[in-house]
Amino acid sequence: MSDRAMSDKPLIEVRGLSYRYPRRGLVLDKVDFHLCQGERVALTGANGAGKTTLLHLLVGLKKAKSGEIIAFGEPRNDEKSFIDVRARAGFLFQDPDDQLFCPTVLEDVAFGPLNLGKSREEALQLAMDTLASLGMAGFEERITHQLSGGEKRMITLAAVLAMEPEVLLLDEPSNALDSNARQHLIDTLQTLPQAMIIISHDADFLAQLATREVTLENAKLNPLATGTGINVISAEHEHA
Numbered sequence: 001m002s003d004r005a006m007s008d009k010p011l012i013e014v015r016g017l018s019y020r021y022p023r024r025g026l027v028l029d030k031v032d033f034h035l036c037q038g039e040r041v042a043l044t045g046a047n048g049a050g051k052t053t054l055l056h057l058l059v060g061l062k063k064a065k066s067g068e069i070i071a072f073g074e075p076r077n078d079e080k081s082f083i084d085v086r087a088r089a090g091f092l093f094q095d096p097d098d099q100l101f102c103p104t105v106l107e108d109v110a111f112g113p114l115n116l117g118k119s120r121e122e123a124l125q126l127a128m129d130t131l132a133s134l135g136m137a138g139f140e141e142r143i144t145h146q147l148s149g150g151e152k153r154m155i156t157l158a159a160v161l162a163m164e165p166e167v168l169l170l171d172e173p174s175n176a177l178d179s180n181a182r183q184h185l186i187d188t189l190q191t192l193p194q195a196m197i198i199i200s201h202d203a204d205f206l207a208q209l210a211t212r213e214v215t216l217e218n219a220k221l222n223p224l225a226t227g228t229g230i231n232v233i234s235a236e237h238e239h240a
Contacts, residue, residue, distance in 0.1 A: 105140055154184070
């Protein structure tokens with residue numbers, strides 16, 4: 001297969017994906033979706049629509065009731081096959097406190113590389129390099145739970161990026177950030193090469209990052225209708 005054909009192949013694709021909660025009922029109904037190299041896809045919809053559920057399914061944190069998940073060219077059907085996906089698709093949780101659990105920043109950021117088989121020296125160096133690249137050098141020995149909300153968000157991003165993922169799955173990344181921390185995060189994400197799926201209710205945040213938008217409504221995933229919602233970065237945008 002040519003390099004061009006490989007680059008055109010979706011990094012992640014789902015076909016006919018469905019998921020039902022016992023009490024909430026159907027939240028995903030035969031959903032089709034793909035994420036290609038270079039894309040930053042805004043995933044929007046009302047609270048409870050199933051956006052986070054979809055991200056959980058993509059990395060095997062939940063199991064689909066029906067449908068296919070193809071990630072990095074391989075079908076993913078069981079826990080063993082999703083281990084590789086979780087190493088290659090970095091998941092930024094909505095609440096940083098769900099992701100940070102080591103005593104110091106350096107330990108938190110080095111944890112992922114250590115789990116991927118890096119030596120302690122390699123993992124620590126990778127962690128320090130990643131922190132420096134995000135403008136967080138000097139935070140290595142800080143106590144994680146004493147950081148501000150914006151600092152925690154950047155440290156969770158560092159922890160994800162230190163694993164050198166090919167895809168980023170970002171669940172409400174700007175949630176509870178002040179304006180300076182939010183802009184720092186936007187500026188950082190704009191420089192990253194990874195394809196992304198971004199869940200957010202912040203239309204301006206998405207307008208500065210997304211290359212296209214899909215919305216979840218009534219358990220269906222649809223491209224955003226032309227002329228509604230955010231305008232993606234490929235065009236001039238203005239807010240209604």
